[in-house]
Amino acid sequence: MAKVKFDILESTCVSIPFENVDTDQIIPARFLSATSREGFGDNLFRDWRYKKSGEPNEEFILNNPKFGGKILVAGKNFGSGSSREHAVWAIFDYGFRAVVSSFFADIFMGNSLNNGLLPIVISDELLKKLHSLIQKDPSTKINIDLEKQLFTILSTGDSVKFVINPYKKECLLKGLDDIDFLLSMKDSITGYENNKNMVR
Amino acid sequence: MKAKTLFDKIWDGHVVRSIEDGPDVLYIDRHYIHEVTSPQAFNGLKERGIQVFRPGNTIATADHNIPTKDQHLEIRDQLSRNQVERLSENCTKYGIELFGLNHSKNGIVHVIGPELGYTLPGMTIVCGDSHTSTHGAFGTIAFGIGTSEVEMVLATQCILQPKPKKMKITVNGNLHKGVTSKDIIMYIIASISTGGATGYFVEFSGSAITSLTMEARMTICNMSIEMGARGGLIAPDEITFSYLRKITAIPGVTDFEKSLEQWKELKSDPDAAFDRELEFDASLIKPMITYGTNPGMGMAVDSSIPLTDGDNKEASASFLKSLDYMGFKPGIKLLGQPVDYVFIGSCTNGRIEDFREFAQIIRGRKKAANITALIVPGSKKVEEQMASEGLMEVYKEAGFEVRQPGCSSCLAMNEDKIPAGKYAVSTSNRNFEGRQGPGARTLLASPYTAAAAAITGKISDPREFITELNNVKK
Known part of the structure; x- marks a missing residue:
């Protein structure tokens, strides 16, 4: 588990506006054979990023030097499909620290929060506007203030409050770890086991 | 309470x-x-x-x-x-x-x-x-x-x-x-x-x-x-x-x-x-097939691909990107579309009943020459059951080789990959781009629909192959 701290992030963005981007697109299954968490960024969006020959696909946004930054602005229903945490490791390993969409798949959302990658949900309208702003001007910057839960597009001044579970917010702000927390509850867990009317 | x-x-x-x-x-x-x-x-x-x-x-x-x-x-x-x-x-x-x-x-x-x-x-x-x-x-x-x-x-x-x-x-x-x-x-x-x-x-x-x-x-x-x-x-x-x-x-x-x-x-x-x-009426359901690159892009096997998935610009771009990947055009029918691969297996349809259903249709028929089939039981126990019920012979006589258990071509982490550009009627659960191999085109369906494709070499309506006689199951 990553003990990653997150407070304020200000960065340019990369826009990938497609809807329903699934975890197989983020990291194809054939790259899941590693037994460590590192290095998955090399294969992030592999089949969009590289041609069959292995050469970079110049048309794909990650290969366009004009665009870059620590914030991935995605399309609606991002991260559906497999539970593979490798998808989040790949995005994080590549250098992104936040993902923005109007709708995330549940497991992807949980995996992101467990790895210090902040998923931010904004409205469909604002997402649409943001994609076109970035495409027109790659220097478009966003400020994310986790403490205040504020998401601000600096050039336009659009600022919205985003939702995050207070427990997860605390974990990210302080770099706390879920497993340390659960381990500290061992007595309660054993107590639960002893009292439980096991339905077996 | x-x-x-x-x-x-x-x-x-x-x-x-x-x-x-x-x-x-x-x-x-x-x-x-x-x-x-x-x-x-x-x-x-x-x-x-x-x-x-x-x-x-x-x-x-x-x-x-x-x-x-x-x-x-x-x-x-x-x-x-x-x-x-x-x-x-x-x-x-x-x-x-x-x-x-x-x-x-x-x-x-x-x-x-x-x-x-x-x-x-x-x-x-x-x-x-x-x-x-x-x-x-x-x-x-x-x-x-x-x-x-x-x-x-x-x-x-x-x-x-x-x-x-x-x-x-x-x-x-x-x-x-x-x-x-x-x-x-x-x-x-x-x-x-x-x-x-x-x-x-x-x-x-x-x-x-x-x-x-x-x-x-x-x-x-x-x-x-x-x-x-x-x-x-x-x-x-x-x-x-x-x-x-x-x-x-x-x-x-x-x-x-x-x-x-x-x-x-x-x-x-x-x-x-x-x-x-939500409520649904089972009598309205026909054999289904997917035409796009997510499981929501599905339709009755005998109907036509929709013209658009709405007037939202992004949805439409994603929709067209998806059809382009599949090599399909909006509005076309899929019946008769040639197929290259058939995969039966996975945690969705890799149980004994699924292999019985597939067998119901292939029994006494032959695998189409253009089809490469991957028949993969979900477990050793399913494999044993297939053998004890005589299904192995049915598959063999129809020209199908039965593999050993595993997730196989459902996510193609192993060697069971569908080649780029090829069409696979698959009983698995995901038709995402590249799911069954880079460039593979997946059409999700039931074991019946997969069997109908396996013997005709093209997308076919399984209802044509199920007679009252062989519909008496198990």
Whole structure:
């Protein structure tokens, strides 16, 4: 588990506006054979990023030097499909620290929060506007203030409050770890086991 | 007392502690692991210098990254071999029961769990695999988790989880001949889209659900993740109990009748409230097929691809991108479309009943010359059952080779890849771009529809091949 701290992030963005981007697109299954968490960024969006020959696909946004930054602005229903945490490791390993969409798949959302990658949900309208702003001007910057839960597009001044579970917010702000927390509850867990009317 | 759904009853009974404004600490009864999503979790335990808290509650198998041919030989791919070996080492080190490669009970995690009696009504079940929802067919809360959560379960037998909302999906009415539970769930997903149940845990009910066998119910719950649901479950009933009764030794159950008494209590209260309720009519469902690159892009096999998926610009761009990948145009019919591959297997349709259905159509017929078929049983037990029922001969006579068990071409981590640009009618669960190999074009369907494609070499309506005579099943 990553003990990653997150407070304020200000960065340019990369826009990938497609809807329903699934975890197989983020990291194809054939790259899941590693037994460590590192290095998955090399294969992030592999089949969009590289041609069959292995050469970079110049048309794909990650290969366009004009665009870059620590914030991935995605399309609606991002991260559906497999539970593979490798998808989040790949995005994080590549250098992104936040993902923005109007709708995330549940497991992807949980995996992101467990790895210090902040998923931010904004409205469909604002997402649409943001994609076109970035495409027109790659220097478009966003400020994310986790403490205040504020998401601000600096050039336009659009600022919205985003939702995050207070427990997860605390974990990210302080770099706390879920497993340390659960381990500290061992007595309660054993107590639960002893009292439980096991339905077996 | 407030009326409760089955989901609430099981969930609330497993909460060790509720964190204010936070997730629940949920106790996990059964944890399944496999080679792909567990190694990093074990690394975490090692780094912390801690042991597995309850090794007896975790069951392991190797399924995702194994070959389906010559399983007795060393795995050729070095990374895959390392991953499978790592699982064995970790299971030995931490005292976890492993049904690994070449074990007589090996198979896909979601096939062997139920068939060996590890999945029981009322349990909470997790696995680092989104299709863990399969086990909900037994009236369990079962869902897929990430590797960080696998580590949580190994370390403490608990995970931190916000409680999802509840949805009830009722399917009433009679299914037509040639229409299976796969078609029911594909129909529902096509109706509500891949994000239609995101944030919810779904209870399936209604006469078209309760009349299904356990195998067919597992197919429904399996694909509940494909509409975004956290999981799906079906209240246990006489069909569930009779399935469990046939398992010779259920681990942990010493007095079956006593357990049965408790399992019989597992149902939603009649006036329990759901956050959302949907109803479907089974008699309107035809054999389904997907035409795009997510499971929501499905239609009746005899209908035409829609012209657009709406007037939203982004949706339309994604829709066209998807059709372009598939090599299809809006508005065309798929009947008669030539196919190159047929895959039957996976945790969705790799159980004995699925191979019986496929056999019903291929019996006495021949595989089309243009078809390469991958016939992959879900487990060693399914393989044995196929042999004992004489299905191996039926497959052989029709020109089909049966592989050894594994996840195989469903996610193509092993060598069972569909080549770029080729069309595969597949009984698996995902038609994502590249899912079955880079550039592969997947058309999801039932075992019947896959069989019809296998003998005609093109997309065909399975109803034409099911006569009253061979429709008498089992």
